[in-house]
Amino acid sequence: AQKITQTQPGMFVQEKEAVTLDCTYDTSDPSYGLFWYKQPSSGEMIFLIYQGSYDQQNATEGRYSLNFQKARKSANLVISASQLGDSAMYFCAMRGSYNQGGKLIFGQGTELSVKP
Amino acid sequence: DVKVTQSSRYLVKRTGEKVFLECVQDMDHENMFWYRQDPGLGLRLIYFSYDVKMKEKGDIPEGYSVSREKKERFSLILESASTNQTSMYLCASRPSGSYNEQFFGPGTRLTVL
Numbered sequence: 001a002q003k004i005t006q007t008q009p010g011m012f013v014q015e016k017e018a019v020t021l022d023c024t025y026d027t028s029d030p031s032y033g034l035f036w037y038k039q040p041s042s043g044e045m046i047f048l049i050y051q052g053s054y055d056q057q058n059a060t061e062g063r064y065s066l067n068f069q070k071a072r073k074s075a076n077l078v079i080s081a082s083q084l085g086d087s088a089m090y091f092c093a094m095r096g097s098y099n100q101g102g103k104l105i106f107g108q109g110t111e112l113s114v115k116p
Numbered sequence: 117d118v119k120v121t122q123s124s125r126y127l128v129k130r131t132g133e134k135v136f137l138e139c140v141q142d143m144d145h146e147n148m149f150w151y152r153q154d155p156g157l158g159l160r161l162i163y164f165s166y167d168v169k170m171k172e173k174g175d176i177p178e179g180y181s182v183s184r185e186k187k188e189r190f191s192l193i194l195e196s197a198s199t200n201q202t203s204m205y206l207c208a209s210r211p212s213g214s215y216n217e218q219f220f221g222p223g224t225r226l227t228v229l
């Protein structure tokens with residue numbers, strides 16, 4: 001069965017510092033995709049970054065980078081130079097099997113608080 | 117910009133009522149999804165649809181049904197609302213042929229009293 005685990009329910013970081021949010025996954029499919037979404041208090045899910053299982057390089061999008069370690073089955077999100085607006089819930093997700101429409105399987109989420 | 121809209125941000129209903137949650141997307145996406153979000157559990161898939169009039173059960177379909185009569189609209193129906201269906205409901209869409217990003221609506225926070 002496919003599963004995503006986020007072991008940090010909440011985290012604090014000082015403004016302008018970097019922070020790493022942990023995510024481990026389990027799947028037997030050789031082809032999969034990993035996502036990170038941000039959910040501010042307003043509720044909308046904002047797509048941040050995507051990593052395909054066959055991608056050779058770690059994905060980066062602005063201040064976001066994904067530390068993909070395939071052998072360890074981890075896909076940690078690194079946010080550099082944290083800003084107050086980064087305070088939100090963060091979800092790691094994996095694309096599910098194709099016979100389920102490519103649904104997303106989500107972790108439990110990590111609530112990030114950025115301190116001024 | 118892809119836009120997914122949901123009919124209500126907040127909804128309060130009574131136990132036993134029939135509840136309709138509507139989702140509309142404007143990007144001609146074939147695939148649409150309904151998720152439920154609960155603290156500590158993340159998001160869980162209720163139903164999805166890959167075409168008009170087509171629907172498939174997700175991980176937690178019990179107590180819910182769906183309808184997709186038009187490509188742009190995907191409705192979630194609670195036939196007889198119960199208090200354990202109090203939750204945040206999120207709709208998403210994705211184009212066919214791309215198994216990447218899903219685009220989410222703003223969510224509907226449903227309270228069943």
